[in-house]
Amino acid sequence: MSLKHIGKDVKYRPDVLERVTGEAIFIDDIKLPGMLHAQILRPKYAHAKILSIDTVEAEKMLGVYKVITGKEWKKHYGDCIKDMMPMAVDKVRHIGDAVAAVVADTEKHAREALKKIKVEYEPLPVYTNAMEAIKEDACLIHENSDEYFHVSPLYEPIPKTNIAVHYRIKKGDAVKGFKEADVVVEREFNFPLMSSAAIEVHGAIALFRMDNTIEIWTSNVGSFAVREEVANLFDLPISDVRVHVPYIGGCFGYKSDPSLGPLIAYIASFAPGHPIKLKVSRQEDFTSTFLGRGIRTKMKIGAKKNGTFTAMEAKLYLSTGAYADTGSNVLIVATQSASGVYEFPNADVTGYSVYTNTPPVGALRAYGHPEIQFALERLVDIVARKLHMSPIDIRKKNFLSVGKSNVVGETMKKSDGNLYKCIDNVERAIFYKEKPKEDENYYYGRGIAGLIKSPKAPTFAAKGCHIKFNVDGSVSVNMAGADVGQGLFILVRQIAAEALKLPLEKVRVYNEIDTQFSPWEWQTVGSMFTFQGGNAIIKAANKAIEMLKKNAALVLHRDVGVLEYDGNYVYDRSYPDVKVPVSKICRGYITKDGTTIGDVVQVSSDFRLPGAQNPDPETGMGRTGVSYTMGVQGCELRIEKKTGKVIIDNFATSIDIGRVINPSNARGQVVGGVVMGIGETLMEEIKFDKNGKLVNANLLQYKLPTIYDMPGKQTIEFVETHDEIGPFGARGIGEHPMVGVAPAILNAIYDAIGYDFYEIPLTPDKIKAVIDGDTEVR
Numbered sequence: 001m002s003l004k005h006i007g008k009d010v011k012y013r014p015d016v017l018e019r020v021t022g023e024a025i026f027i028d029d030i031k032l033p034g035m036l037h038a039q040i041l042r043p044k045y046a047h048a049k050i051l052s053i054d055t056v057e058a059e060k061m062l063g064v065y066k067v068i069t070g071k072e073w074k075k076h077y078g079d080c081i082k083d084m085m086p087m088a089v090d091k092v093r094h095i096g097d098a099v100a101a102v103v104a105d106t107e108k109h110a111r112e113a114l115k116k117i118k119v120e121y122e123p124l125p126v127y128t129n130a131m132e133a134i135k136e137d138a139c140l141i142h143e144n145s146d147e148y149f150h151v152s153p154l155y156e157p158i159p160k161t162n163i164a165v166h167y168r169i170k171k172g173d174a175v176k177g178f179k180e181a182d183v184v185v186e187r188e189f190n191f192p193l194m195s196s197a198a199i200e201v202h203g204a205i206a207l208f209r210m211d212n213t214i215e216i217w218t219s220n221v222g223s224f225a226v227r228e229e230v231a232n233l234f235d236l237p238i239s240d241v242r243v244h245v246p247y248i249g250g251c252f253g254y255k256s257d258p259s260l261g262p263l264i265a266y267i268a269s270f271a272p273g274h275p276i277k278l279k280v281s282r283q284e285d286f287t288s289t290f291l292g293r294g295i296r297t298k299m300k301i302g303a304k305k306n307g308t309f310t311a312m313e314a315k316l317y318l319s320t321g322a323y324a325d326t327g328s329n330v331l332i333v334a335t336q337s338a339s340g341v342y343e344f345p346n347a348d349v350t351g352y353s354v355y356t357n358t359p360p361v362g363a364l365r366a367y368g369h370p371e372i373q374f375a376l377e378r379l380v381d382i383v384a385r386k387l388h389m390s391p392i393d394i395r396k397k398n399f400l401s402v403g404k405s406n407v408v409g410e411t412m413k414k415s416d417g418n419l420y421k422c423i424d425n426v427e428r429a430i431f432y433k434e435k436p437k438e439d440e441n442y443y444y445g446r447g448i449a450g451l452i453k454s455p456k457a458p459t460f461a462a463k464g465c466h467i468k469f470n471v472d473g474s475v476s477v478n479m480a481g482a483d484v485g486q487g488l489f490i491l492v493r494q495i496a497a498e499a500l501k502l503p504l505e506k507v508r509v510y511n512e513i514d515t516q517f518s519p520w521e522w523q524t525v526g527s528m529f530t531f532q533g534g535n536a537i538i539k540a541a542n543k544a545i546e547m548l549k550k551n552a553a554l555v556l557h558r559d560v561g562v563l564e565y566d567g568n569y570v571y572d573r574s575y576p577d578v579k580v581p582v583s584k585i586c587r588g589y590i591t592k593d594g595t596t597i598g599d600v601v602q603v604s605s606d607f608r609l610p611g612a613q614n615p616d617p618e619t620g621m622g623r624t625g626v627s628y629t630m631g632v633q634g635c636e637l638r639i640e641k642k643t644g645k646v647i648i649d650n651f652a653t654s655i656d657i658g659r660v661i662n663p664s665n666a667r668g669q670v671v672g673g674v675v676m677g678i679g680e681t682l683m684e685e686i687k688f689d690k691n692g693k694l695v696n697a698n699l700l701q702y703k704l705p706t707i708y709d710m711p712g713k714q715t716i717e718f719v720e721t722h723d724e725i726g727p728f729g730a731r732g733i734g735e736h737p738m739v740g741v742a743p744a745i746l747n748a749i750y751d752a753i754g755y756d757f758y759e760i761p762l763t764p765d766k767i768k769a770v771i772d773g774d775t776e777v778r
Helices: 016-021 107-114 174-179 223-233 260-268 282-287 327-336 369-386 391-398 419-430 488-500 529-556 663-682 741-753 764-771
Strands: 036-041 048-054 064-069 100-104 118-123 163-171 183-194 203-208 214-218 241-245 275-279 292-303 309-321 347-355 442-453 462-469 475-478 507-509 563-565 569-572 579-581 587-590 596-600 602-608 629-640 646-656 714-719
Touching: 036 107, 036 260, 064 107, 100 107, 100 260, 163 327, 174 292, 174 309, 174 347, 183 369, 203 260, 214 223, 214 260, 223 241, 223 260, 260 275, 292 327, 292 369, 309 327, 309 369, 327 347, 327 369, 369 391, 369 442, 369 741, 391 419, 391 442, 419 442, 419 629, 419 646, 419 714, 442 741, 462 529, 475 488, 488 507, 488 529, 529 563, 529 569, 529 579, 529 587, 529 596, 529 602, 629 741, 629 764, 646 663, 646 741, 663 714, 663 741, 741 764
Parallel strands: 036 275, 214 241, 309 347, 475 507, 646 714
Antiparallel strands: 036 100, 048 118, 064 100, 163 347, 183 292, 203 214, 203 275, 292 309, 442 629, 462 475, 462 602, 563 569, 569 579, 587 596, 629 646
């Protein structure tokens, strides 16, 4: 197929001028008439009963409009598990819970009044990780978790424990598989809690109108999810809640689930007619929204002497935080991804999502995948060493390929991609020459890891697209996808222009999200926009072309079946001179006597993963992924002997992307994902003290990679195996570059110093300690 716009470097993003000139409007730029400001009182304990709240003195403070507590509220919310409330009622469960809110004329007055609120607590035991909270004698964080609404049996808790969700996958006979193995290796790995830490913190504005409708402005990428949660909270028709999403200053996951929306809507219900604005501080952004990761994995692999895997067993423990609604999906995705890019004929995988007294866990770029594949890819290297095989050969031996199945039993198709081409690309980039020998200053190492990811969402998740033809033959495209830096608008423009056979200049993409006008979409998450949204665009474009042909048939007196469309005209295939301009028929056709025939060409369409199913409740298996994107990553690095610092000299990524829509855009996703992965591997970690207080809730102490931590070189090569479902054969790429980074680096570190680490982040002091002979470091 000859394509005009797909696969081309279109660099002029539709939103670029607004972003670089400062014209783009973010939440903090919005000022509305009569607007008041809210500030939130957070608890001084991570787990405690609330005995009393005294707000009398706060209510007397200058500028204060109202002081609000959750005392009267009874209703829970949540998408999969309704275990959250807008404000704490009888107890606090983590250090970022909302205990009280002050609404005042300014932020400063609201903050001053917070200091006057008196709260009496009865402290309770605090658990900051799953291994503590899962113990039989642990104090219950949710005493009645079994009474919450759960969307399906998949999400049900174990009553009278802190286990919020447990999920087991059984494929084949793992016991038999381990008996057949010549080598069995078992280790425990830890992927700690982390933060998305976007440049723009969370913010929201809510207006409770006098007619009992609600209008919300939010920096959340799930506009329709926010609308539905708020409508549910107040027992309103969903149509009575309107949500706007302005420009978003980064997301990486933690703005995808409702966090501030329900809270600010609840606060605004006490001040009808006044817009209430809440912008959290950087510290609150860490403590009161969502964290990511936090999975400890015990994994065992069995293999024959020739390297063929016979069985895998894994137990995953997610420290899900104080509320499990969003973390439940992280746990399930991680469990379903346990076999990575390999076939294990027998597998037994169990995941536990455990309530703890930390901020709740939610999405973080590629959630569930990096955590489990970190354990798997490290263990594969260890098995290879036991068998005296190269890490490349053992991977090739067990790669998923046509006809093989993953841990949930989905059989791979040719269109799922070609891992062998990917590993060949990485081998050429990283292993093409002899590794440098240890010298006076450095150890040298090289490592490799596979990666796989599928779109993860509820089976009903979809994206919608409106296309409206204008009288000059241009089109307006309206979707509800949020651009969080991934270049979504330019991809929409390229796909729409290609599907409609138009020049890019004739395609205008709306960049405003407003649930009153935008087509429905579930959330802009999971690397699904190009895949689902692109198909929605193509479906809508085909509908529009069919309408144009029907209108043309009335004008040209031809059957629709003989007509063709080329972007400018609809014409008779056999007699091309018999034609009518698109501009004359896009709103019907006006005859000489003024009669108008035909229809206005404005269409809608949508797309969801075809055939996606919930897993079988007995075995945990099923068609849960539908489409997979696979690849291989590798790196060569140096370790400075004097400091233990890791220097990445070259990081190589090769992913079978199906079809590259925009090469520069795709490379940008990989470059950014790898850097983010390096940050997770070498420096990022949320830390708590014994009382559950987050001790590095700022960008000075929570270390993120800077330009000085970039790899000396990034090698990126895409493989294009046409995806049978994706738009023009394309698959998602947004989150995938993070998945194999940590194990590739740790495998390279072993290659450099001969020591296995099983948890991250690997800070220089930990590596230096090993270099100096302390082998107890993990």
